[in-house]
Amino acid sequence: MVSIKDVAKHAGTSFKTVSRVVNNDPGVREETRLRVQQSIEALNYRPNSAARMMRNQKSGVIGFISDEVVTQPYAGDILLGAQQVASEHDKILMVVNIEHNRRHQQQALDMLLERRVEALVLASYFHREVEVPPEMQGVPSVLVNCFSTVEKLPSFVPDDEQAGFDATRLLLEQGHRCIGLISLDPRIEAARLRLAGYQRALQQAEIAFDPRLVVQGEGRAGQGTCSTPEAVDSLMALEPRPTAIVCGKDEFAMQVYFQLLRFGLRVGHDIALTSFDNQRLIAPNLSPGLTTMALPHLAMGRAALGHLFKPKADNSIRRLPFSVIERESHLLKS
Amino acid sequence: MVSIKDVAKHAGTSFKTVSRVVNNDPGVREETRLRVQQSIEALNYRPNSAARMMRNQKSGVIGFISDEVVTQPYAGDILLGAQQVASEHDKILMVVNIEHNRRHQQQALDMLLERRVEALVLASYFHREVEVPPEMQGVPSVLVNCFSTVEKLPSFVPDDEQAGFDATRLLLEQGHRCIGLISLDPRIEAARLRLAGYQRALQQAEIAFDPRLVVQGEGRAGQGTCSTPEAVDSLMALEPRPTAIVCGKDEFAMQVYFQLLRFGLRVGHDIALTSFDNQRLIAPNLSPGLTTMALPHLAMGRAALGHLFKPKADNSIRRLPFSVIERESHLLKS
DNA sequence: TGCGTCATTGACAACGTTGTCCGGCGGGAA
DNA sequence: TTCCCGCCGGACAACGTTGTCAATGACGCA
Numbered sequence: 064m065v066s067i068k069d070v071a072k073h074a075g076t077s078f079k080t081v082s083r084v085v086n087n088d089p090g091v092r093e094e095t096r097l098r099v100q101q102s103i104e105a106l107n108y109r110p111n112s113a114a115r116m117m118r119n120q121k122s123g124v125i126g127f128i129s130d131e132v133v134t135q136p137y138a139g140d141i142l143l144g145a146q147q148v149a150s151e152h153d154k155i156l157m158v159v160n161i162e163h164n165r166r167h168q169q170q171a172l173d174m175l176l177e178r179r180v181e182a183l184v185l186a187s188y189f190h191r192e193v194e195v196p197p198e199m200q201g202v203p204s205v206l207v208n209c210f211s212t213v214e215k216l217p218s219f220v221p222d223d224e225q226a227g228f229d230a231t232r233l234l235l236e237q238g239h240r241c242i243g244l245i246s247l248d249p250r251i252e253a254a255r256l257r258l259a260g261y262q263r264a265l266q267q268a269e270i271a272f273d274p275r276l277v278v279q280g281e282g283r284a285g286q287g288t289c290s291t292p293e294a295v296d297s298l299m300a301l302e303p304r305p306t307a308i309v310c311g312k313d314e315f316a317m318q319v320y321f322q323l324l325r326f327g328l329r330v331g332h333d334i335a336l337t338s339f340d341n342q343r344l345i346a347p348n349l350s351p352g353l354t355t356m357a358l359p360h361l362a363m364g365r366a367a368l369g370h371l372f373k374p375k376a377d378n379s380i381r382r383l384p385f386s387v388i389e390r391e392s393h394l395l396k397s
Numbered sequence: 398m399v400s401i402k403d404v405a406k407h408a409g410t411s412f413k414t415v416s417r418v419v420n421n422d423p424g425v426r427e428e429t430r431l432r433v434q435q436s437i438e439a440l441n442y443r444p445n446s447a448a449r450m451m452r453n454q455k456s457g458v459i460g461f462i463s464d465e466v467v468t469q470p471y472a473g474d475i476l477l478g479a480q481q482v483a484s485e486h487d488k489i490l491m492v493v494n495i496e497h498n499r500r501h502q503q504q505a506l507d508m509l510l511e512r513r514v515e516a517l518v519l520a521s522y523f524h525r526e527v528e529v530p531p532e533m534q535g536v537p538s539v540l541v542n543c544f545s546t547v548e549k550l551p552s553f554v555p556d557d558e559q560a561g562f563d564a565t566r567l568l569l570e571q572g573h574r575c576i577g578l579i580s581l582d583p584r585i586e587a588a589r590l591r592l593a594g595y596q597r598a599l600q601q602a603e604i605a606f607d608p609r610l611v612v613q614g615e616g617r618a619g620q621g622t623c624s625t626p627e628a629v630d631s632l633m634a635l636e637p638r639p640t641a642i643v644c645g646k647d648e649f650a651m652q653v654y655f656q657l658l659r660f661g662l663r664v665g666h667d668i669a670l671t672s673f674d675n676q677r678l679i680a681p682n683l684s685p686g687l688t689t690m691a692l693p694h695l696a697m698g699r700a701a702l703g704h705l706f707k708p709k710a711d712n713s714i715r716r717l718p719f720s721v722i723e724r725e726s727h728l729l730k731s
Numbered sequence: 732t733g734c735g736t737c738a739t740t741g742a743c744a745a746c747g748t749t750g751t752c753c754g755g756c757g758g759g760a761a
Numbered sequence: 762t763t764c765c766c767g768c769c770g771g772a773c774a775a776c777g778t779t780g781t782c783a784a785t786g787a788c789g790c791a
Contacts, residue, residue, distance in 0.1 A: 064454070064513065064747095066746090066747055066748090067747065067748065068747080076770075076771095077770060077771050077772085078747090078748090078771095079749085079770070079771060079772080080769090080770060080771080082748065082749060082750095083749095083769095083770090085748095086749080090768070090769060090770090091769075091770085092768090092769070092770095095769085095770090107535075109507070109510050109511050110511060110747085110748075111451070111511070111513065111746090111747050111748070112447075112511040112512045112513070113447040113448075113450040113451045113456070113512070113513065113746090113747080113748095114447075114451055114746075114747035114748040114749090114776090115747080115748060115749080116447040116748095116776090117445070117447045117448055117451060117746095117747080117748075117775090117776045117777065117778090118747080118748045118749050118750085118775080118776055119748085119749080119776085120398070120776070122447070133467040133473045133476055133477075133492075134471070134473035134474060134476070134477050135470075135473070136469075136470030136471065136678060137468070137470065139467045139468035139469070139473060140468060142467055142468070142494065143467075143468050143494060146493075146494055155493070155508055156492075157491060157492075158467075158490075158491075158492040159489070160476065160477065160480055173443070174489055176443050177443050177444055177445065177446040178446045178447070179398065179445065179446070179447065201441075313678075314678060314682050317679075317682045317683075318682050318684070321683070321684035322684070324658075342678055344470060344647075344648060344676055344678045344679055345651075345678055345679065345682075348648050348651045348652050348679075349651075349655070350652070350655035350656070398777095400776090400777055400778090401777065401778065402777080410740080410741090411740065411741045411742080412741095412777090412778090413740075413741060413742080413779085414739090414740065414741080416777095416778065416779060417740090417779095419778095420779080424738070424739065424740090425739075425740085426738080426739065426740090429739085429740085444777085444778075445776090445777050445778070447776090447777080447778095448746090448776075448777035448778040448779090449777080449778060449779080450746090450778095451745090451746045451747065451748090451776095451777080451778075452745080452746055452777080452778045452779050452780085453746085453778085453779080454746070
């Protein structure tokens, strides 16, 4: 590899002069600077970042531990937001995707710490509680789309409760009084929060909460497993029948569209729907388009990294708002 | 930061002995080794990778330039496959997501080269031709999901022609003789190849190619733009009406399900469908489930990195097979 | 007892870069 | 003409690590 000394030899100066040129030091004659720059070009010289790092005792690297973030649809926007802000501060992100096991995570962490990362980001592809490895206390760290109740670390998560409220409110505003909820697996953080938001919206509208209107669309319930079509069936069997449904996620909503057809019901005509996630593969391609709450992935990524660069000692959990994406499914047309 | 010398001082040896322990050199007395290891634990020492790198003249890093790969659904599997193979060879991947502009790409490349990456991977989120930056000639490089006709670099792309053939063959085997194709924007590589596969399958079945059966589901055609619902309409207006449709991608297929309902036609009963991509958000959630050709993302990532570690001088384009994911949409039930 | 051998440990250089310090040179002022 | 100052370039050290070689001591064998 071509080093600074090779450039010096080529340009006929000392290597220190080359260093000055590279680092835009004043105090190099214009003529010399030009000659050096030409040599750099000619030899295709690039400063060795390892040597710089050793000398400066700074890596310029921020570790990004991704729990499936990069392989799940659109959670990648977390990474995108993080990379944007890192780049604004002349830092680069070192991304490691870990699969769900301890040993793999430990390896990733060791690798990042040996590279002397200046900060660590731990991001999950869905909103959940995580075990924070003790090594993360050693460097400035943030959590994205996840949190910890034991280790106090700044966390950036979506405001699922408010989203649940908004998704329900949209339907209430259309005059619906009997609104079903097809909920996520209750072991998931988002499931509980969105349900809470649903209940708050009903309460605010002075509608009594009817537990029969809440059914699970996935996971285990009672003896066996449950599925979205079954959830639709049980809602449709109720008396009175709900006139609107809040779906726990867009995949549920999609299945709801099809299952309702079995009852001769069309979304947007006979029944209204709202949902969560704004999966760009699903929501706009349904007919009518699905009204859904978009996760603030990009914003979480940006906020988390922004926090790293501002010396706030505040380790609380920030809840970032969803965006309401209004299409047609929450409206009824005759 | 705690260095090897701090450990040596703590353990009461020379720093060279610590180095030996760290690198599992034989020729350290067991007692000494133990003492050093305790000091390492106590001080929480980690070798500085920058110093190692400088000494060894090897970075152990492979650069992964991602053209939106990590932010598009499931293209992230390319990264996953790449990371798996890299890790098997004790290399780590440095991932940079570039947005679609020259300057950004140049920055990413500079950064990676300054870090002395041992190889470069350029991956695109969809199958297309790319301009290969000249710097990539300097280090071993591979292209994933993209190719170049000017620079000769090993490339790993999906076999879209064969997939087009298979998607059509599935329908021919069910006895269909009049099969529509809703094609991608023809500027896309996959569009042309899948069409070619469709035509080859017809030819093999001795069915004359009817250009009216091929309609675009996106992009520009004739005077204005075209959409999937319009494509369905024009196919349904044909005489005789096609009894099956090959959809250019799962998003098209999804819209086709809904548009066909307008004609009172149900997929899986009145008309058969196949598609491409196996988007896990779409294909299994349609009803009936969508039969579709899964892109070999993981395999491409693995193959590309595998190639880097085997000294094959073969710079040809490898086409990796799709997987046929048979659900129910290609079958007709009465 | 003396010498060779082996096991164990330590001293030193070098990787490429940059900060500090110093020396040399040219120009302006007394 | 001489002295001083400012400007430019070079020598050197240090960052943390590992490969090479040497030093030390113990031990076995003649």
